[in-house]
Amino acid sequence: MKLYDFIWLVPLFPLLGAVFNGFVSNRRGLSKTTTQSVALLGAGLAWIYGWAAVIQWFFTEDHTRAYSVTAFTWITGGNLTIAGGSTAAVDIAASFQVDPLSAVMVGFVTFVGFLIHLYSVGYMHGEPDRDYARYFAYLNLFMFAMLTLITGSNLPVLFVGWEGVGLCSYLLIGFYFEKDWCAAAGKKAFIVNRIGDFGFLLAIFFAFYYFGTLEFQGLFDAMAGDHGGHYATAATIIGLLLFVGAIGKSAQIPLFVWLPDAMAGPTPVSALIHAATMVTAGVYMVARCNYFYQMSPTAMLTVAVIGGVTAVFAATIGLVQNDIKKVLAYSTVSQLGYMFLAAGVGAYVVAIFHVVTHAFFKACLFLGSGSVIHACGGEQDMRKMGGLKKYMPTTYWTFLVATIAIAGIFPFAGFFSKDEILAKVFAAGYGDLNHHGGVYYLLWSLAVIGAVLTAFYMFRLVFMTFHGEFRGGEEAEHHLHESPWTMTLPLQILGVLSIVGGFIGVPGFLWGHPEHNLIDRFLEPVVLHMDHGGHAGAHPGLGLELGLIALSLAAAGFGIWMAYRFYFVDREFVRAGKLAERFPFAYKLLLNKYWIDELYAATFVKGTVKLADLLWEIDARVIDGAVNGARHVTVGSSWLSGIFDLRVVDGLVNLVGRFYDVASLQFRRLQVGFAQGYAMVMVFGAALLLGIFFVVNL
Amino acid sequence: MIDATHYVVLSLILFCLGLIGVMVRRNFITVLMSLELMFNAVNLNLIAFSFRLSDLAGQVLAIFVITVAAAEAAIGLGLIIALVRLKDTVALDEADVMRG
Numbered sequence: 001m002k003l004y005d006f007i008w009l010v011p012l013f014p015l016l017g018a019v020f021n022g023f024v025s026n027r028r029g030l031s032k033t034t035t036q037s038v039a040l041l042g043a044g045l046a047w048i049y050g051w052a053a054v055i056q057w058f059f060t061e062d063h064t065r066a067y068s069v070t071a072f073t074w075i076t077g078g079n080l081t082i083a084g085g086s087t088a089a090v091d092i093a094a095s096f097q098v099d100p101l102s103a104v105m106v107g108f109v110t111f112v113g114f115l116i117h118l119y120s121v122g123y124m125h126g127e128p129d130r131d132y133a134r135y136f137a138y139l140n141l142f143m144f145a146m147l148t149l150i151t152g153s154n155l156p157v158l159f160v161g162w163e164g165v166g167l168c169s170y171l172l173i174g175f176y177f178e179k180d181w182c183a184a185a186g187k188k189a190f191i192v193n194r195i196g197d198f199g200f201l202l203a204i205f206f207a208f209y210y211f212g213t214l215e216f217q218g219l220f221d222a223m224a225g226d227h228g229g230h231y232a233t234a235a236t237i238i239g240l241l242l243f244v245g246a247i248g249k250s251a252q253i254p255l256f257v258w259l260p261d262a263m264a265g266p267t268p269v270s271a272l273i274h275a276a277t278m279v280t281a282g283v284y285m286v287a288r289c290n291y292f293y294q295m296s297p298t299a300m301l302t303v304a305v306i307g308g309v310t311a312v313f314a315a316t317i318g319l320v321q322n323d324i325k326k327v328l329a330y331s332t333v334s335q336l337g338y339m340f341l342a343a344g345v346g347a348y349v350v351a352i353f354h355v356v357t358h359a360f361f362k363a364c365l366f367l368g369s370g371s372v373i374h375a376c377g378g379e380q381d382m383r384k385m386g387g388l389k390k391y392m393p394t395t396y397w398t399f400l401v402a403t404i405a406i407a408g409i410f411p412f413a414g415f416f417s418k419d420e421i422l423a424k425v426f427a428a429g430y431g432d433l434n435h436h437g438g439v440y441y442l443l444w445s446l447a448v449i450g451a452v453l454t455a456f457y458m459f460r461l462v463f464m465t466f467h468g469e470f471r472g473g474e475e476a477e478h479h480l481h482e483s484p485w486t487m488t489l490p491l492q493i494l495g496v497l498s499i500v501g502g503f504i505g506v507p508g509f510l511w512g513h514p515e516h517n518l519i520d521r522f523l524e525p526v527v528l529h530m531d532h533g534g535h536a537g538a539h540p541g542l543g544l545e546l547g548l549i550a551l552s553l554a555a556a557g558f559g560i561w562m563a564y565r566f567y568f569v570d571r572e573f574v575r576a577g578k579l580a581e582r583f584p585f586a587y588k589l590l591l592n593k594y595w596i597d598e599l600y601a602a603t604f605v606k607g608t609v610k611l612a613d614l615l616w617e618i619d620a621r622v623i624d625g626a627v628n629g630a631r632h633v634t635v636g637s638s639w640l641s642g643i644f645d646l647r648v649v650d651g652l653v654n655l656v657g658r659f660y661d662v663a664s665l666q667f668r669r670l671q672v673g674f675a676q677g678y679a680m681v682m683v684f685g686a687a688l689l690l691g692i693f694f695v696v697n698l
Numbered sequence: 699m700i701d702a703t704h705y706v707v708l709s710l711i712l713f714c715l716g717l718i719g720v721m722v723r724r725n726f727i728t729v730l731m732s733l734e735l736m737f738n739a740v741n742l743n744l745i746a747f748s749f750r751l752s753d754l755a756g757q758v759l760a761i762f763v764i765t766v767a768a769a770e771a772a773i774g775l776g777l778i779i780a781l782v783r784l785k786d787t788v789a790l791d792e793a794d795v796m797r798g
Binding site for chain 2: 671672673674675676679680683
């Protein structure tokens with residue numbers, strides 16, 4: 001039996017779990033044991049079945065083409081006229097596919113998803129039964145949507161997953177909806193995402209207009225068969241619009257503002273949705289639709305610039321945040337920027353590689369922070385932590401491992417992916433990719449600065465949280481404890497993966513064996529190969545490559561050293577405070593996140609509110625006026641018609657009545673009621689007639 | 699010699715007597731009897747002309763008139779009984795319910 005023929009079971013299992021927990025467990029208030037068993041079963045079956053199907057597919061099918069399975073026909077429309085005057089049938093199936101990219105995504109999403117379900121069992125145990133069921137219903141629903149997103153074999157199915165994860169994100173950010181700021185954060189995430197989704201939707205329409213199909217394989221074949229560059233314009237339009245969607249979902253400039261606020265949700269949610277999986281959907285989508293970008297230098301450059309700028313921009317904000325989850329949130333935005341930077345130089349495989357390693361270490365970091373917050377009784381301010389190392393060693397060591405990984409120290413997972421990104425960006429500059437070599441060099445230098453900043457803010461976080469003395473007061477210190485095994489086990493597994501996860505993408509070309517880079521070789525068929533002009537393919541020499549690696553390690557080392565000096569040696573953070581005092585404006589700028597939220601509030605939000613007020617005014621004055629006017633006209637005209645009815649129509653009827661009334665007064669006198677009188681009339685009448693007869697005949 | 703003219707004159711006199719009786723008498727029975735007199739005046743006329751013109755149709759018609767007169771008398775008597783029951787009188791001018 002071919003398991004991958006039923007790949008749609010992978011999203012279905014969590015959906016069933018979500019339905020049960022949402023409609024039965026939540027309604028009836030079933031016990032936590034039932035709820036978590038169902039939820040873990042849903043996520044676990046998806047994991048086991050997903051891996052089994054992918055592995056079986058790996059050994060039996062051709063990796064160069066997507067293996068597509070149609071679950072059912074979804075949308076059947078008529079024929080539409082598309083570009084070039086030909087017609088195409090709107091025939092969209094709910095179909096799912098297995099190809100290298102889906103396989104990689106299914107592989108880590110189901111796995112990390114399951115681990116985070118397990119972690120949630122420990123983390124959410126304090127919630128009431130119903131909220132617990134609600135939480136797991138949402139979490140399972142999220143798994144369903146995410147797996148639909150990554151296994152869907154056409155844009156509409158991907159879009160369903162895309163919207164589904166957005167919905168679940170909204171629901172889970174606003175999980176504690178009784179708190180106003182949580183509800184507001186949920187709304188913000190949803191609305192900001194809608195802006196991106198609008199671009200995505202337009203991209204789908206354009207794709208159908210230009211290609212007449214929305215299947216990924218069909219689009220790939222169309223672009224691969226286009227040697228004359230006929231689709232260059234189409235590719236630019238679609239690529240940019242798709243990227244608008246990715247900007248929203250993956251929190252890039254200018255739509256990144258929702259992600260830091262999304263930390264209002266429970267911490268496992270931050271780990272699963274806002275670090276490991278959902279936010280990487282944008283990267284996945286760009287990698288999936290790489291053929292559009294490959295065809296369009298403009299779109300590529302846009303992706304690279306937005307990604308590169310976001311990477312540094314978010315990292316600078318992360319430098320001064322004091323909320324442990326906020327630091328990680330900005331770190332996520334920054335890392336997503338790196339992924340887009342990689343995609344923007346055509347290194348889609350590397351972007352996905354970084355998605356995978358990032359999922360490991362960032363999930364580990366978030367879960368670690370959750371463990372810390374759990375221990376500190378909900379406290380998230382790092383200034384009130386410190387010295388946690390001795391109270392929660394497992395959390396500390398896994399957290400440290402993940403931190404080293406994100407900083408990019410050899411041989412941890414982050415080193416391989418991040419270094420490859422830097423190398424590819426440098427190579428893009430070196431090879432003058434699409435004749436934009438200068439811009440790519442600039443982006444590379446930004447990325448190196450970003451690497452320093454990343455190492456700095458992450459180690460600042462570690463030192464502030466785990467080292468030094470506890471600053472949260474004696475009362476809180478009493479409660480410090482290591483988390484239960486359901487929480488530490490996922491941490492340990494993810495910690496191990498943060499160490500070894502990078503070995504799927506070792507830079508084999510350094511020792512003359514590029515095929516040693518497993519993920520690169522595996523994902524290669526997904527990418528459409530194009531000649532990008534310049535002297536593309538010109539590789540920097542081996543020495544230069546090694547130099548670059550040394551440079552990125554030095555950058556990370558410098559960042560760590562700075563953090564060590566400011567936050568480890570200097571226990572009271574005096575120096576950091578002095579630095580802030582010396583550059584008050586820069587410090588405030590970063591602390592207040594460049595006032596971007598305030599800027600948006602003053603422009604878009606206020607503008608929208610003003611516009612809404614204006615529209616309301618128009619509504620009240622013009623529309624209501626028109627409606628009321630119509631009412632007055634109706635009342636007036638019906639009054640007139642009433643008058644007409646009363647006077648003219650009734651008048652005529654009454655006139656007829658009156659006529660007979662009056663006339664009968666005259667005629668009734670004839671009715672004398674005296675039989676002989678009538679006889680007399682007859683006689684005289686007959687006599688009269690006879691008289692007339694005679695007179696006429698004479 | 700008695701000819702048609704005499705019959706016609708006699709008939710005219712009888713008819714006029716009947717007519718006056720119908721118009722002036724208050725008693726419903728008398729009125730009905732006067733009516734019979736008018737019928738028979740007409741019959742006399744019919745028979746006189748039948749004889750004069752040697753046409754039997756006139757006599758046939760007279761017999762029809764007698765028949766109809768019999769029926770009419772029956773209806774008239776019925777009306778009288780109804781009037782007596784309603785008003786306890788046979789005076790015609792008492793039956794004035796339909797006066798306008």
